[in-house]
Amino acid sequence: MEYTDKQVQIIDTAQDLFAENGYDGTSIRDIAKAAGINVAMVSYYFGSKEGLLEAIFSRHAEYVRLKLENLIQDKSQSPFQKMEVIIDSYIDKYFSQQPFHKLVARSQLSNSNKPVKDMLNDMKKRNQDLIKRLINEGQKTGEFKKNIDVQMLMSTMLGTANQVMTTQDFYREVNNMTDLPDEEFLKILKKKLRAHLQALFKAILKNED
Amino acid sequence: MEYTDKQVQIIDTAQDLFAENGYDGTSIRDIAKAAGINVAMVSYYFGSKEGLLEAIFSRHAEYVRLKLENLIQDKSQSPFQKMEVIIDSYIDKYFSQQPFHKLVARSQLSNSNKPVKDMLNDMKKRNQDLIKRLINEGQKTGEFKKNIDVQMLMSTMLGTANQVMTTQDFYREVNNMTDLPDEEFLKILKKKLRAHLQALFKAILKNED
DNA sequence: TAAATTTAATTAAACGTTTGTTTAAGTTAA
DNA sequence: TTAACTTAAACAAACGTTTAATTAAATTTA
Numbered sequence: 001m002e003y004t005d006k007q008v009q010i011i012d013t014a015q016d017l018f019a020e021n022g023y024d025g026t027s028i029r030d031i032a033k034a035a036g037i038n039v040a041m042v043s044y045y046f047g048s049k050e051g052l053l054e055a056i057f058s059r060h061a062e063y064v065r066l067k068l069e070n071l072i073q074d075k076s077q078s079p080f081q082k083m084e085v086i087i088d089s090y091i092d093k094y095f096s097q098q099p100f101h102k103l104v105a106r107s108q109l110s111n112s113n114k115p116v117k118d119m120l121n122d123m124k125k126r127n128q129d130l131i132k133r134l135i136n137e138g139q140k141t142g143e144f145k146k147n148i149d150v151q152m153l154m155s156t157m158l159g160t161a162n163q164v165m166t167t168q169d170f171y172r173e174v175n176n177m178t179d180l181p182d183e184e185f186l187k188i189l190k191k192k193l194r195a196h197l198q199a200l201f202k203a204i205l206k207n208e209d
Numbered sequence: 210m211e212y213t214d215k216q217v218q219i220i221d222t223a224q225d226l227f228a229e230n231g232y233d234g235t236s237i238r239d240i241a242k243a244a245g246i247n248v249a250m251v252s253y254y255f256g257s258k259e260g261l262l263e264a265i266f267s268r269h270a271e272y273v274r275l276k277l278e279n280l281i282q283d284k285s286q287s288p289f290q291k292m293e294v295i296i297d298s299y300i301d302k303y304f305s306q307q308p309f310h311k312l313v314a315r316s317q318l319s320n321s322n323k324p325v326k327d328m329l330n331d332m333k334k335r336n337q338d339l340i341k342r343l344i345n346e347g348q349k350t351g352e353f354k355k356n357i358d359v360q361m362l363m364s365t366m367l368g369t370a371n372q373v374m375t376t377q378d379f380y381r382e383v384n385n386m387t388d389l390p391d392e393e394f395l396k397i398l399k400k401k402l403r404a405h406l407q408a409l410f411k412a413i414l415k416n417e418d
Numbered sequence: 419t420a421a422a423t424t425t426a427a428t429t430a431a432a433c434g435t436t437t438g439t440t441t442a443a444g445t446t447a448a
Numbered sequence: 449t450t451a452a453c454t455t456a457a458a459c460a461a462a463c464g465t466t467t468a469a470t471t472a473a474a475t476t477t478a
Binding site: 027028029039040042043048049 | 436437438439440441
């Protein structure tokens with residue numbers, strides 16, 4: 001699916017507003033106003049408000065898949081090094097595209113929007129299969145332990161990153177970092193999260209040398 | 210704050226509907242219909258729809274605090290044993306009160322409802338302070354490691370549990386457990402999650418003997 | 419205790435907004 | 449001269465909340 005500049009502009013705007021105020025909490029008029037377009041354009045281009053939401057997700061699905069596939073085929077890195085890259089790029093993506101990931105989290109919690117949920121599930125399944133292959137590779141070389149629950153492992157990565165992101169203001173308050181510039185605070189938070197997740201993955205995945 | 214039976218009935222109904230369809234996705238008329246009351250009763254008892262949401266959270270806050278405080282003061286268990294109890298009771302609560310925890314997750318993602326967010330943050334801060342005390346205790350006895358990021362640790366517990374809960378249907382599908390009875394599936398899932406979290410906590414907290 | 423009075427609970431109807439979507443007229447570009 | 453785009457206006461439906469009237473319960477008075 002290809003989109004014109006105007007359509008992409010609508011998608012981007014809607015993505016931010018959906019993430020900020022929720023799907024139900026965002027009206028088409030809000031989107032139209034923020035994007036500087038007429039309310040009828042959403043129906044014209046995407047059929048409906050729900051169609052717009054689907055367009056938002058489909059635009060991301062392909063990008064993620066490609067990136068993962070390329071990484072896994074890379075033969076210059078060991079399985080655990082690849083795992084570290086996955087953690088890194090995941091955190092980067094989480095923080096650089098917070099609105100989108102908030103939207104994903106919201107959509108997973110929601111019961112409506114069956115096509116959207118199916119799309120998210122397909123996305124996740126594909127990604128998880130790729131990671132499973134990576135783990136199998138590491139088990140063959142003896143770098144990884146034998147019994148690994150891939151799904152629990154991924155739930156920890158996604159869940160922890162999500163939790164840290166959604167409660168970052170709380171984290172900031174508790175640690176007296178409210179007077180720090182946003183950028184610097186996020187840098188520290190990312191660093192902490194990265195170290196934390198890598199320690200967790202190491203404990204679960206790696207065989208003691 | 211004390212509530213009459215009728216008020217509790219409204220709170221319980223609203224809690225389920227909010228969790229299922231979101232705050233914005235649930236109308237006062239939906240709540241009234243499901244609870245078998247008139248639409249005006251919500252405004253009459255709780256002032257507004259938002260007031261109802263606050264009532265939902267305030268009812269839980271006290272309960273959690275009491276339980277945690279009692280556990281920590283218990284001298285018959287070691288710090289790590291207490292930590293295991295915390296994980297267990299957390300998982301139990303997560304699964305037995307899924308609608309409520311979905312609602313919490315939704316509310317944390319949402320930007321509106323400042324009083325509600327403040328209440329959630331207070332709740333979390335109190336709980337985290339108690340757990341911090343528990344960890345300090347374990348560090349004094351030498352059972353726990355020195356450098357522990359309590360907030361990252363809690364983010365992993367809450368985040369992982371949340372992620373597993375919200376994507377349980379996906380977990381079920383991928384592992385070919387769709388024909389299993391609900392109850393049995395949840396039992397297995399809880400067991401896996403418990404083992405997973407305990408392994409994580411052990412790796413992060415405990416000193417090698 | 420019985421009746422009278424006050425307070426609380428409950429109702430249906432109506433309020434003004436806002437919602438997603440459609441229409442029909444207009445503009446721009448191919 | 450088509451076709452694609454863009455618009456303002458209108459649509460019915462749903463929203464949270466308020467109103468005023470009515471019933472039920474509690475309290476006071478006789």
